[in-house]
Amino acid sequence: MKAASPELIALLAQSQFLMADLYTLTLKSGEVKRYTSADIDITLAGNTFIHDGPLIQRDRTRTVVGIEVDTLQLTINPKTTDLLNGVPFLKACRNGALDGATLLLQKAFMASWGDTAAGAVTLFSGRVSGMMFSRTQAQIEVKSDTELLNIMLPRNTCQPTCLNTLFDAGCGLAKSGWQQTGALQAGSTQGSFNVGLTNFPDGWFALGTILFTTGINAGVMVTIKRHAAGVVTPSIPLISPPSTGDQFTIVPGCDRRQATCGNTYARVFTANASTDQLASAGHTYADGDRVVVSNTGGALPGGLSAGTIYYVVSAVTDAFKVSLTYNGSPVNITSAGSGTHKVRSIGKFDNLARFRGFPYVPIPETAL
Structure with missing residues (x-):
């Protein structure tokens, strides 16, 4: 059963109303994108959902009893001006911008276009679990939040490595206190980044991540395979060659050993x-x-x-x-x-x- 405000119940009783889908896409980086299927921008609870963003098509949602994991399929056709983390939408998706992203789908009911006094109903919420791409569109699969219940019990299994993930609530360390910023130095290639930072021991950034913030690879984040003598090797080479001076944010990794x-x-x-x-x-x-x-x-x-x-x-x-x-x-x-x-x-x-x-x-x- 979906919760509805008294205003929405009264509007539905009139049998004459307008509807629009509202999409809230929250990236792991913290950036939030809001889109609507309406022909005008829709403002709900102080948040504006833009109408001229990427064209989004979705399949039907359903409501089931129990803890079954539901899925929602989205087909997104972005324009060249649609950006994620400052990078063209499709390129950002290929570079992993939607990894760990969450999606909230709501249905707004209005007496007239833009009148959201009656509020909205949540149809689906979940996490991006898979993507496929073509030259013009991205097909995204989102799994419902009940997937989080699919964990092994008991939670504390007997294993030598730590159960926490670096910088999560269990770990307790603040990511902002460990990340470093810098610019690539001469000699950097698609498969080897000369980051300098020689004041850190070899291996310090191994298993960590490096996020490029400027240059042709802006918005691209890759996992670090090795770190030695101020040079890091990514687990997967970049598609586009970096340039000297490209700025980055780098974070150390953890092998989960005591x-x-x-x-x-x-x-x-x-x-x-x-x-x-x-x-x-x-x-x-x-x-x-x-x-x-x-x-x-x-x-x-x-x-x-x-x-x-x-x-x-x-x-x-x-x-x-x-x-x-x-x-x-x-x-x-x-x-x-x-x-x-x-x-x-x-x-x-x-x-x-x-x-x-x-x-x-x-x-x-x-x-x-």
Whole structure:
């Protein structure tokens, strides 16, 4: 049963009214597009649905009892002036602009064109699940929101990798705090982007994404396969070659391992003020690892601060140095400090409290 306002019920009782489809397309980027099948713009609840956007045809909707996943088929014929994320509609669709997009279909009932006092009825809502393209149109399949119920139970399965998706509500990290912007440097090709950003360790942006914001590839987002020495390799090459100076926004990726979120295990170390080395027998740190230090029963060595993120440099057997920047100069250790010093790896994101993997831990034979 569809909910209707008293004004709409009264209008329907008159048996004379006008109707128009209202489409609200919300992209994953946050951009919202609103279109109508009417011959004039329609304003509903402060939102304007434009009439001169792409021509949209749809199949019939239906209402069923239960939790069956329904689908809606759309055929969209855009004009060259219809844009998504600032890119021509069909090109943006091919580049993945509709990946993860949601669609809300409403039916507006009006006593006269533009009179939306009676409101609208929601006919369908769902997520874009598939697309096919030709030179002039896009055929889009949208699945209803009940598809979200199609998840494995119990939710927390026993697996070593984290169940969260990077930057989702479960992860808790804010994407805006991790993304970087820049411009392509010389030597970039369709399958290799020289992004610079050499102040980040190799692999930092692997499994992440890069979104081009200017140039011929504006609006194109691709997944990063590899990252080394300031160069990222996309999982799929670009269709159009990029140019030096094309601007981008790049976000690191996550392999969902516990070590990427951090480690609860802390190692004891001692500091040598004459060599700036931190000695820790059997440590496994490598240059570029991110660590934090702590102290109990005394004071940290001079030059080190609790809670500060350091990068491991000059790592050798049983000793290493730390720097405030990746591949930077070692911190000048001015004293050995007192009490017990500990160092702990914080991984890439320092988000261990949110890690939702359940690694299998074998029982030692001595416990049997």
